[in-house]
Amino acid sequence: MKRLIAFTLGVCVLGFGLSQAIAQSPGPLRIEITEGVIEPLPFAAPIFIAENAGAEQMAAQLTQVVAADLVNTGLFREIPAGAFISTVTNFSSPVQYSDWKAINAQALITGAVNVAPDGRVTVKFRLFDVFSEDQLGDGLQFAGTTQSWRRMAHKVADAVYSRITGEGAYFDSRVVFVSETGPKNARRKRLAIMDYDGANVQFLTDSSAIVLAPRFSPTGDRVLYTSYETGFPKIFVMDVANVGKRSLGADAGTMTFAPRFSPDGQTVVYSLTQGGNTDLYRMSISGGSEQRLTSNPSIETAPSFSPDGSQIVFESDRSGTQQIYVMPANGGEARRISNGQGRYGTPVWSPRGDLIAFTKQNKGRFHIGVMRTDGSEERLLTASFLDEGPTWSPNGRVIMFTRESQGANGAPALYSVDITGRNLRRVPTNGAASDPAWSPLQ
Amino acid sequence: MKVVLAAIVASLASAGVAMAQGQRPVDWGQPSARNDSASSTEIAPPLTGAEMQGIRVAVQQCWNVGSLSSDELLVSVTVGLSLGTDGRPDTSSIRMLDHSGGTDAAARKAYETARRAIIRCGANGYNLPIEKYEQWREIEMTFNPERMRIK
Numbered sequence: 303m304k305r306l307i308a309f310t311l312g313v314c315v316l317g318f319g320l321s322q323a324i325a326q327s328p329g330p331l332r333i334e335i336t337e338g339v340i341e342p343l344p345f346a347a348p349i350f351i352a353e354n355a356g357a358e359q360m361a362a363q364l365t366q367v368v369a370a371d372l373v374n375t376g377l378f379r380e381i382p383a384g385a386f387i388s389t390v391t392n393f394s395s396p397v398q399y400s401d402w403k404a405i406n407a408q409a410l411i412t413g414a415v416n417v418a419p420d421g422r423v424t425v426k427f428r429l430f431d432v433f434s435e436d437q438l439g440d441g442l443q444f445a446g447t448t449q450s451w452r453r454m455a456h457k458v459a460d461a462v463y464s465r466i467t468g469e470g471a472y473f474d475s476r477v478v479f480v481s482e483t484g485p486k487n488a489r490r491k492r493l494a495i496m497d498y499d500g501a502n503v504q505f506l507t508d509s510s511a512i513v514l515a516p517r518f519s520p521t522g523d524r525v526l527y528t529s530y531e532t533g534f535p536k537i538f539v540m541d542v543a544n545v546g547k548r549s550l551g552a553d554a555g556t557m558t559f560a561p562r563f564s565p566d567g568q569t570v571v572y573s574l575t576q577g578g579n580t581d582l583y584r585m586s587i588s589g590g591s592e593q594r595l596t597s598n599p600s601i602e603t604a605p606s607f608s609p610d611g612s613q614i615v616f617e618s619d620r621s622g623t624q625q626i627y628v629m630p631a632n633g634g635e636a637r638r639i640s641n642g643q644g645r646y647g648t649p650v651w652s653p654r655g656d657l658i659a660f661t662k663q664n665k666g667r668f669h670i671g672v673m674r675t676d677g678s679e680e681r682l683l684t685a686s687f688l689d690e691g692p693t694w695s696p697n698g699r700v701i702m703f704t705r706e707s708q709g710a711n712g713a714p715a716l717y718s719v720d721i722t723g724r725n726l727r728r729v730p731t732n733g734a735a736s737d738p739a740w741s742p743l744q
Numbered sequence: 745m746k747v748v749l750a751a752i753v754a755s756l757a758s759a760g761v762a763m764a765q766g767q768r769p770v771d772w773g774q775p776s777a778r779n780d781s782a783s784s785t786e787i788a789p790p791l792t793g794a795e796m797q798g799i800r801v802a803v804q805q806c807w808n809v810g811s812l813s814s815d816e817l818l819v820s821v822t823v824g825l826s827l828g829t830d831g832r833p834d835t836s837s838i839r840m841l842d843h844s845g846g847t848d849a850a851a852r853k854a855y856e857t858a859r860r861a862i863i864r865c866g867a868n869g870y871n872l873p874i875e876k877y878e879q880w881r882e883i884e885m886t887f888n889p890e891r892m893r894i895k
Contacts, residue, residue: 330824330882333800336891338807377811408860433863468813468853
């Protein structure tokens with residue numbers, strides 16, 4: 303009996319041991335990846351298929367613009383056509399993934415262009431994740447005219463960019479700016495508008511009067527700006543399509559400047575100087591009475607609404623030096639949010655609402671920077687002899703600004719930088735340019 | 745006594761079933777591997793730290809977060825996958841198991857980037873010891889971009 307009990311206990315122990323082994327049997331191996339790489343994503347964009355003879359040149363140009371848009375973000379690298387193993391001869395042909403993997407193309411963009419006899423252009427494209435051997439999203443098709451082929455290219459690039467990065471689009475947008483000519487001490491300034499990449503420049507004003515600080519309406523169809531055509535700074539609003547303009551408010555003996563639209567496009571906030579004192583005001587875009595927002599013996603200027611329209615960020619020297627403040631959109635107590643060393647100015651609220659871009663002057667250098675809306679996490683993105691006047695891309699990922707070079711022959715130019723501080727680029731303009739303002743997405 | 749023996753047999757039988765179905769995740773370092781290529785009763789040693797680091801580094805080299813948006817850089821995604829005995833990922837097995845810290849849309853983009861990394865750098869097979877195949881045939885990789893965020 304004792305033996306039997308001992309045997310039974312032994313079996314029980316064995317069973318327990320097995321159970322323990324079972325409890326420790328291998329399941330999935332768990333690994334945490336915390337370090338990655340930050341490098342441009344290689345993509346291939348074979349020239350889009352020309353579906354008829356009239357489409358050949360446009361297909362080539364359009365593909366080039368799509369690729370340039372992506373490359374200019376700094377997030378993508380185009381694989382030169384000379385490296386391609388596969389050729390794409392038919393839009394509907396299956397993708398030879400192995401050929402694209404072999405050249406390390408992580409994304410593949412294929413497309414086709416058709417130009418109808420009546421000048422109507424159709425562009426369609428597909429995007430593939432090569433290593434996953436999947437199509438990313440559905441194919442898309444855009445229609446337009448031969449004059450609008452660049453916009454269609456920007457739309458294709460926007461779709462590719464958004465699908466891969468998850469960011470909002472921004473290529474199909476425009477920039478209004480001040481085009482400058484002549485010597486440094488006698489510059490002639492005109493308002494001009496162009497595609498975000500510097501193409502399709504059109505002048506909105508002549509150079510008979512100095513113009514400053516243009517700002518788009520939220521729908522992109524109107525521009526606010528300051529003109530000296532009366533001899534004093536005064537705010538005007540212009541219809542971009544027909545360049546018709548009218549002045550906004552302001553009594554005789556006052557100067558108005560630094561205007562900006564509210565997010566709903568119904569209100570303008572601006573600076574008004576009277577009796578040597580400058581304060582912030584707001585008024586309806588259709589006219590009517592002015593509402594005074596600040597009342598300080600200091601200079602209050604450069605106002606910018608938060609995207610929800612509830613707050614205004616602005617610069618003021620009420621503390622003795624230029625600093626950035628935030629107040630309710632109808633006025634009231636302002637709180638200072640800039641706390642670093644140096645002077646801060648030209649604050650602009652990000653369209654995402656999370657950051658404020660600004661110009662900073664410290665120790666003889668100028669910077670473009672961003673900070674949280676409470677002033678925390680300040681980051682300087684640039685440094686130079688003179689950087690100023692940031693404006694946000696419609697998706698809040700890129701900032702454009704003016705950089706002026708040093709010396710007697712120094713001239714302003716437009717630059718852009720990613721909010722990471724990477725990818726600083728000069729925006730191509732024909733001649734000197736300043737005061738950029740980015741439009742919303744078209 | 746017959747009752748006692750019957751209970752023991754039943755216990756062993758149920759243990760046998762559990763052995764066949766055992767799928768509990770184990771953390772790195774737990775000494776509980778089996779070796780499928782050898783007898784099913786043999787216990788293979790766990791992956792060494794260097795072997796673990798090897799696969800981690802291999803995936804990191806292909807985890808390109810440069811094209812991730814700031815929203816996606818807030819998302820940590822856990823991806824499950826199976827590896828063949830040649831160390832190559834079975835692409836059809838790759839799936840998102842979990843995510844935290846962001847929207848579903850941001851998680852989807854973050855997952856796509858992680859998936860791309862796994863496939864790209866595993867194209868020629870991850871360098872893992874075949875005798876420990878049971879230890880690494882199923883993997884859960886958590887891609888945590890906290891250190892890669894914009895500062």
